[in-house]
Amino acid sequence: MGSRASTLLRDEELEEIKKETGFSHSQITRLYSRFTSLDKGENGTLSREDFQRIPELAINPLGDQIINAFFPEGEDQVNFRGFMRTLAHFRPIEDNEKSKDVNGPEPLNSRSNKLVEESRQLEPTGTSMSAHCCIER
Amino acid sequence: MALQMFVTFSPWNCLLLLVALECSEASSDLNESANSTAQYAPNAWFAAASSEPDERISVFELDYDYVQIPYEVTLWILLASLAKIGFHLYRRLPGLMPESCLLILVGALVGAIIFGTDHKSPPVMDSSIYFLYLLPPIVLEGGYFMPTRPFFENIGSILWWAVLGALINALGIGLSLYFICQVKAFGLGDVNLLQNLLFGSLISAVDPVAVLAVFEEARVNEQLYMIIFGEALLNDGITVVLYNMLIAFTKMHKFEDIEPVDILAGCARFIIVGLGGISFGIVFGFISAFITRFTQNISAIEPLIVFMFSYLSYLAAETLYLSGILAITACAVTMKKYVEENVSQTSYTTIKYFMKMLSSVSETLIFIFMGVSTVGKNHEWNWAFICFTLAFCQIWRAISVFALFYISNQFRTLPFSIKDQCIIFYSGVRGAGSFSLAFLLPLSLFPRKKMFVTATLVVIYFTAFIQGITIGPLVRYLDVKKTNKKESINEELHIRLMDHLKAGIEDVCGHWSHYQVRDKFKKFDHKYLRKILIRKNLPKSSIVSLYKKLEMKQAIEMVETGILSSTAFSIPHQAQRIQGIKRLSPEDVESIRDILTSNMYQVRQRTLSYNKYNLKPQTSEKQAKEILIRRQNTLRESMRKGHSLPWGKPAGTKNIRYLSFPYGNPQSAGRDTRAAEFSEDDSSDPGSPSIMFSALSLIGSLQKQEAQEIIPMKSLHRGRKAFNSGYQRNTRQEEYLGGVRRVALRPKPLFHAVDEEGESGGESEGKASLVEVQSRWTTDRGHGRDHNRSHSPLLQKK
Numbered sequence: 013m014g015s016r017a018s019t020l021l022r023d024e025e026l027e028e029i030k031k032e033t034g035f036s037h038s039q040i041t042r043l044y045s046r047f048t049s050l051d052k053g054e055n056g057t058l059s060r061e062d063f064q065r066i067p068e069l070a071i072n073p074l075g076d077q078i079i080n081a082f083f084p085e086g087e088d089q090v091n092f093r094g095f096m097r098t099l100a101h102f103r104p105i106e107d108n109e110k111s112k113d114v115n116g117p118e119p120l121n122s123r124s125n126k127l128v129e130e131s132r133q134l135e136p137t138g139t140s141m142s143a144h145c146c147i148e149r
Numbered sequence: 150m151a152l153q154m155f156v157t158f159s160p161w162n163c164l165l166l167l168v169a170l171e172c173s174e175a176s177s178d179l180n181e182s183a184n185s186t187a188q189y190a191p192n193a194w195f196a197a198a199s200s201e202p203d204e205r206i207s208v209f210e211l212d213y214d215y216v217q218i219p220y221e222v223t224l225w226i227l228l229a230s231l232a233k234i235g236f237h238l239y240r241r242l243p244g245l246m247p248e249s250c251l252l253i254l255v256g257a258l259v260g261a262i263i264f265g266t267d268h269k270s271p272p273v274m275d276s277s278i279y280f281l282y283l284l285p286p287i288v289l290e291g292g293y294f295m296p297t298r299p300f301f302e303n304i305g306s307i308l309w310w311a312v313l314g315a316l317i318n319a320l321g322i323g324l325s326l327y328f329i330c331q332v333k334a335f336g337l338g339d340v341n342l343l344q345n346l347l348f349g350s351l352i353s354a355v356d357p358v359a360v361l362a363v364f365e366e367a368r369v370n371e372q373l374y375m376i377i378f379g380e381a382l383l384n385d386g387i388t389v390v391l392y393n394m395l396i397a398f399t400k401m402h403k404f405e406d407i408e409p410v411d412i413l414a415g416c417a418r419f420i421i422v423g424l425g426g427i428s429f430g431i432v433f434g435f436i437s438a439f440i441t442r443f444t445q446n447i448s449a450i451e452p453l454i455v456f457m458f459s460y461l462s463y464l465a466a467e468t469l470y471l472s473g474i475l476a477i478t479a480c481a482v483t484m485k486k487y488v489e490e491n492v493s494q495t496s497y498t499t500i501k502y503f504m505k506m507l508s509s510v511s512e513t514l515i516f517i518f519m520g521v522s523t524v525g526k527n528h529e530w531n532w533a534f535i536c537f538t539l540a541f542c543q544i545w546r547a548i549s550v551f552a553l554f555y556i557s558n559q560f561r562t563l564p565f566s567i568k569d570q571c572i573i574f575y576s577g578v579r580g581a582g583s584f585s586l587a588f589l590l591p592l593s594l595f596p597r598k599k600m601f602v603t604a605t606l607v608v609i610y611f612t613a614f615i616q617g618i619t620i621g622p623l624v625r626y627l628d629v630k631k632t633n634k635k636e637s638i639n640e641e642l643h644i645r646l647m648d649h650l651k652a653g654i655e656d657v658c659g660h661w662s663h664y665q666v667r668d669k670f671k672k673f674d675h676k677y678l679r680k681i682l683i684r685k686n687l688p689k690s691s692i693v694s695l696y697k698k699l700e701m702k703q704a705i706e707m708v709e710t711g712i713l714s715s716t717a718f719s720i721p722h723q724a725q726r727i728q729g730i731k732r733l734s735p736e737d738v739e740s741i742r743d744i745l746t747s748n749m750y751q752v753r754q755r756t757l758s759y760n761k762y763n764l765k766p767q768t769s770e771k772q773a774k775e776i777l778i779r780r781q782n783t784l785r786e787s788m789r790k791g792h793s794l795p796w797g798k799p800a801g802t803k804n805i806r807y808l809s810f811p812y813g814n815p816q817s818a819g820r821d822t823r824a825a826e827f828s829e830d831d832s833s834d835p836g837s838p839s840i841m842f843s844a845l846s847l848i849g850s851l852q853k854q855e856a857q858e859i860i861p862m863k864s865l866h867r868g869r870k871a872f873n874s875g876y877q878r879n880t881r882q883e884e885y886l887g888g889v890r891r892v893a894l895r896p897k898p899l900f901h902a903v904d905e906e907g908e909s910g911g912e913s914e915g916k917a918s919l920v921e922v923q924s925r926w927t928t929d930r931g932h933g934r935d936h937n938r939s940h941s942p943l944l945q946k947k
Contacts, residue, residue: 029339074649075653099654
C-alpha cells in the first residue's frame with residue numbers, strides 16, 4: 013500500500029503541509045494515496061474531470077461548486093498542495109488547538125476562515141446568509 | 150390510526166383461529182393415537198372418532214398421523230409469518246424491538262400450546278437436520294447480502310475482533326465458570342473443565358444481526374455497522390469450529406490424555422479448517438459463476454445453479470471436516486458479483502427473494518423449537534450457574550471489546566470511539582445459534598445437559614429482550630444530541646446545504662484506506678476474471694447495460710409515483726413566497742416545513758440500510774440512477790437549446806425528478822419489487838431496441854434529429870403503458886400522498902394525452918429537488934427560459 017505513495021511525497025514537503033494545514037502524518041499520507049488514485053493521468057495534478065469521476069459528487073447538488081472550490085481562480089489543475097489546502101478548511105476543529113498561541117497566523121480551519129470559504133463556495137447560489145447561519149450553528 | 154388497529158386485529162384473529170385449529174387437531178390426535186394404528190394405507194379408511202367397524206365406507210375421515218409433521222411445520226411457519234405481518238403493521242414497533250424478540254415470543258406461544266395439550270411435537274430438530282438443512286440458508290443469506298466494499302475495507306479490524314473476540318469470550322467464560330463450579334456450595338462439582346469450555350464456546354456465539362434492524366432507526370456509522378455485521382458473519386463459523394473441536398476433545402474420555410501436542414494440533418486444525426473452508430467456497434463460487442455464463446437459454450435453472458453450488462460448497466467442506474459455514478459465505482461473496490451480471494433480471498430477483506425466504510423459514514423453525522423447549526419439563530434450574538453465566542457473558546464481552554479495540558485503534562486511521570465500543574459491547578445479543586448448539590449437546594457426554602440448555606435459554610431471553618429493546622434508545626442517546634428547538638425554515642435550508650457540502654468533501658477525501666490493493670484487484674478482475682466468467686454478448690461497457698436496466702425500472706417507478714403527486718407544483722409558489730412575505734402564519738410555516746422535509750433532496754446516506762427481514766433497494770443502484778439522470782439532463786439541455794418540442798412545458802413547472810427519496814418512503818420497497826416485474830414487460834416490447842439506440846445516442850454522439858425521432862416514439866409508447874399502470878396504482882397512491890390532485894385519466898388520443906399530461910406532468914413529476922428550485926431562481930434571473938425545459942422525454946412519464 014504505502015510504497016509507491018511515500019516515495020513521491022518527500023518528507024520535507026510533508027512537514028510543510030503538516031504545518032500549513034494541521035493534518036496529522038497518517039492523514040496526509042492517506043490523503044496523498046487518495047490523490048494519486050484519483051489522478052488517472054499520473055501527472056501529479058488533478059483536473060476537473062478527475063473530480064467528476066467520483067460518482068457520489070455527481071449526485072450531490074453542490075457537486076460542481078465543491079469541485080470549483082478546489083481550483084483557484086482561472087486554473088484548471090490542482091496539485092497536491094492546493095488539494096490539501098482546500099481540504100484543510102474542512103478539518104474539524106480540535107479543542108486543544110484553541111489553546112495554542114493566538115499570535116501565529118490563523119490556522120486554516122479556524123471559524124472565520126471557514127466562513128469565508130463557505131461564502132465563497134455558496135455565492136453562485138445566491139445565498140448570502142450562509143455565513144450568518146454558520147455562526148448561529 | 151383506527152384503520153391500522155383494525156387491520157392488526159384481523160391477523161391476530163387469524164392467529165387465534167389457527168391456534169384453536171391446532172388445539173383441536175391436537176385433541177383429535179389424542180383420540181387418534183388411542184385407537185388407530187400407524188400404517189399408512191389402512192389409516193385412510195379409519196373413521197375419526199366413531200367406532201364403526203370398517204365394513205362401511207365412511208363418508209368423512211380424518212387421518213392426522215400421515216400429515217402431522219409437514220402440517221405442523223407449515224402451521225408454525227404460517228403463524229410466524231402472520232405475527233411478522235402484525236409486527237410490521239405497527240409502524241413504531243420494529244424500531245422498538247428486534248424482530249427476533251417477536252419470533253421468540255411466537256415460539257414460546259407455540260411451545261405453550263403444545264405443552265398445554267400434551268401433544269407430542271414432531272422431531273424437527275436434531276443434529277443432522279440442523280446442520281444440514283436449517284443452518285446453511287441462514288449463512289448463505291448473510292453472505293450474499295453482505296456489502297462487500299465496506300467489509301473488505303475493514304477486514305483487518307473485523308477479523309481481529311471476530312476471531313480473537315470469540316476466542317477470548319469462549320475461553321474466558323469457560324474458565325471462569327469452571328472456577329465457579331469448583332466451589333462446592335453450588336453443587337456443580339461434576340461439571341469438568343472441558344464441559345465448561347464447550348459451554349463457554351457455545352454461549353459466546355452472538356447473533357447481532359438481530360439488532361441491526363434496530364440500528365436503522367438511529368444513524369449508526371458505516372464502520373460500526375460493518376464491524377457488527379462482520380462479527381455476526383464470522384462468529385457462527387468460529388463458534389462451530391470451536392464447538393466441534395472441543396467435542397472431539399471431550400470424546401477422548403480422559404482428561405489426562407490431552408497433551409500439549411493435542412492443543413497445538415487443535416490450533417493448527419483451527420486455522421486449517423478456516424482457511425480450507427474459505428478456499429472451498431471461493432472455488433465453488435468461481436465454478437458457479439462460470440456456469441451461469443452459459444445459461445442464457447434456460448434461465449429458469451439459474452437460481453437452481455446458484456443455490457445448488459452454494460449448498461454443494463457447504464457439503465463438500467463438511468465432508469472434509471472443514472468449516473462449511475465459512476465455505477458457503479465465501480462462495481456467496483465470490484459468486485455474487487459475477488452471477489448478478491450474468492443472470493437475467495427475473496432470475497436475479499428470484500435468487501434474492503428465495504434466499505430471504507429460505508433463511509426466514511429456517512430461522513423461524515429454530516426459534517419455534519426454542520420456544521417449544523422453553524415451555525417444558527426439560528429444565529434444571531441452578532441459580533448459581535445461571536446467574537454467573539449471565540454475569541460472565543457481560544463481563545467477558547466488555548473486556549474483550551475494550552481490550553481488542555484499544556489495540557486495533559492504534560492501527561486504524563479512523564479509530565472507534567468509546568461510544569462505538571459501548572455500542573458494540575451492548576449489541577452482544579445471543580440468538581438461535583447458541584440455542585441450537587446447546588440443544589445438540591450429546592447427552593452421553595453431558596449428563597447435565599438440561600442445566601446447560603436452561604442457562605442458554607435464560608441468557609438468550611435476557612439479551613434478546615432486555616438488550617434488544619434498550620439498544621435503540623441507547624444508540625440514540627449516545628449519538629450526537631440534536632437540539633430540539635424548532636429551527637426556522639431558513640436555518641433548515643442552510644443546514645441542508647452544509648450537510649451536502651460535508652458529504653461532498655467526504656466523498657472527495659474518499660473513505661478507503663487501501664487504494665493500491667483495491668486498484669490492483671480491480672485490474673486483475675477486469676483483465677482475467679471478467680473475461681472468463683461474464684457472458685460474451687454483454688456490452689463491454691458496464692454503464693450501457695446498467696443504463697438499460699435502470700431505464701426500464703425507472704420508467705415504471707416514475708409512472709407509478711409521479712402521476713399523482715401534486716405537491717411538487719406548489720413548491721415554486723411556496724418558495725417564492727418565502728422571499729416576499731415577511732411573516733407567515735404558523736400553519737403556513739408548518740405546511741411549508743412539511744413540504745420541504747418531504748421533498749428536499751436527500752443527503753447521501755452514509756449508513757447502510759441492511760435489514761435482514763426485508764429487501765431494500767440497493768443504494769448504489771439508486772446513486773447510479775441519479776448519475777445517469779443528471780448526465781442525461783445535461784446532455785438534453787445541450788441538445789435542446791433552441792428547439793421547441795410540441796410538448797414543451799411552460800417554464801415554472803418542475804420537470805426533473807430525483808430519485809433520492811426521503812428515507813423511509815413507504816413506497817420505495819413496494820415500487821422496486823414491482824419495478825422488477827414490470828421490467829419484464831418492458832423488455833419484451835418492441836421499444837427496447839430504441840432504448841439501446843437512445844442510450845447510444847447519449848453516450849456516443851448521434852445526430853440530434855435521430856434522437857429526437859426516437860424519443861417521441863418512445864415517449865408515446867411509454868405513455869400508453871403509463872396510463873395502464875398508473876390507473877391501477879391510483880388508489881394505492883392516494884393513501885400515501887395525502888392531498889393529491891387526481892389527474893383525470895381519460896382515454897384520449899395519444900398525442901393529446903401526452904400534451905395534457907405534459908402540463909400536469911409538471912406537478913406530477915414527483916418530489917422536487919429544492920436545490921434545483923434554488924438554482925432555478927438564479928437561472929431565471931440569469932439565463933433564459935431554456936434551462937427549464939430540461940426535459941428528459943425518455944424518462945418522462947407520459
